[in-house]
Amino acid sequence: MTARIIDGKAFAERLRERIADEVSTLKAQHGITPGLAVVLLGEDPASTVYVRSKAKQTVEVGMASFEHKLGAATSEADLLALVAKLNADPTVNGILVQLPLPKQINTDRVLAAISPEKDVDGFHVVNAGLLATGQKAMVPCTPLGCLMLLKDTLGDLAGSEAVVVGRSNIVGKPMAQLLLGESCTVTIAHSKSRDLPGICRRADILVAAVGRPEMIKGDWIKPGATVIDVGINRVPAPEKGPDKHKLVGDVDFASASAVAGAITPVPGGVGPMTIACLLANTLTATCRANGLPEPYLLETAV
Helix, strand or coil: CCCEECCHHHHHHHHHHHHHHHHHHHHHHHCCCCEEEEEEECCCHHHHHHHHHHHHHHHHCCCEEEEEEECCCCCHHHHHHHHHHHHHCCCCCEEEECCCCCCCCCHHHHHHHCCHHHECCCCCHHHHHHHHCCCCCCCCHHHHHHHHHHHHHHCCCCCCEEEEECCCCCCHHHHHHHHHHCCCEEEEECCCCCCHHHHHHCCCEEEECCCCCCCECHHHCCCCCEEEECCCEEEECHHHCCCCEEEECCECHHHHCCCCCEECCCCCCCHHHHHHHHHHHHHHHHHHHCCCCCCCCCCCCC
């Protein structure tokens, strides 16, 4: 068996096209331009590149992009003051504070300060609680992207046995909640689970979000299962030359793709979906703020 490759890059491109159409309609019919504010502290290279990509894609879909670049020594009080200002700004529909934050700043306090209605990362405890109780919430971008890819690949997920390896607040827990919402039977496993390979072998849907390079092997996977690999790990690549690196997921792609029915690659799978879903959340927040019907973006492949 050779697994079908789930092309997250192509799906994300279609999703952005749909979002751009919806933004164009908002402007033409209601005079509304969705606005996304991104706050970056310091000069971390990976975060800088990521924020630049977010800003570029925000503008490309017709939204307003507000970038706030602060020094690494910025105080927590100053950051909270900026968040309060953005909360009060009617032109800003979504607020994202790029993580990780410098050590002098309490991350939980900053995330809690963002208005839940503008929390397009979906990290606020109010949104976490709404999601957990099956109510209307802002959903974290990466799990939302995973769900879109799963529904595009499998259609109706009801009745599927799903295993999520990883229990973070950013991916693992919200992913499990989304799968429960689709009437899956859900197990959350992690690095300390007993017989983790055996748990994984039960899964019709396996979501790997544990942060360990190529931890999940092909013989952990049920034949024909759908595998979503959230991991992005930078590892040495001596075959490319000295001091060279490559990106790999949490799944050993070579062995897994020989067993699975469908699988996301790394890179090019889940990664591109995260920013696209950030834009989708910003559009959703804009519609909610203005009392307008929300666009249904969960199924965009057709």
